[in-house]
Amino acid sequence: MEKYKASSIATLSALKIHVPDHLPLIEGIDDVEPRTAADVAARLCAMSYVIGLGYDVPGNELKSKIEKYGLSEYVSIYEMALLNQDSISQQDKFNMQWLAEAAQALAWTIGLVEMDHFQGCDDDLAEKIPFNTDPSCFISESKLRPLDEIQQQADLLYRMHWYAKNCRFEGKESKLCESTISERRKAIDWAYGVEEDWDEVPMDT
Secondary structure (H helix, E strand, O other): OHHHHHHHHHHHHHOOOOOOOOOOOOOOHHHOOOOOHHHHHHHHHHHHHHHHHHHOOOHHHHHHHHHHOOOHHHOOHHHHHHHOOOOOOHHHHHHHHHHHHHHHHHHHHOOOOOOOOOOOOOOOHHHHOOOOOOOHHHHHHOOOOOHHHHHHHHHHHHHHHHHHHHHHHHOOOOOOOHHHHHHHHHHHHHHHOOOOOHHHOOOOO
């Protein structure tokens, strides 16, 4: 895993983003259980409905669609709890809106998009994900990027997340949006198999 660390540090250094050499390596392949392309694609489809909670779409309507298309197992416990509520807090709405950045990362994992960590999610991202239609072909035909690309992305996002958090702690201006980076890191780490439960993916730096 040293090569991913070295590559990330070199990339960030070229962008004048400095992270310490002593930060640890990310999890090796023996410590994770990578998701299948079908898992990633199904989670992405489920998220396309859950994100609607952030824009005042009634949870019961979204849940009905999720159940219709067999996506319930790809909705996290936290998200399902929100779908079952008559109303949710403003913070929960913000959390669901930010899931768009996690969706961008998952879409990248199956080759639908590229990622620029200095920009928000693509304006046309939603158009690339089946919505209000049977996603079964989309799910079964999806293909993962090579594992080494996912590992490199996981390492890069870990170090970017450390940088963004450190800027906040020290009251410095960050070149990166911490929320964007943290959502993308969570999604990539989930796809890489760091943690099976979406709600429990560790975000320590």
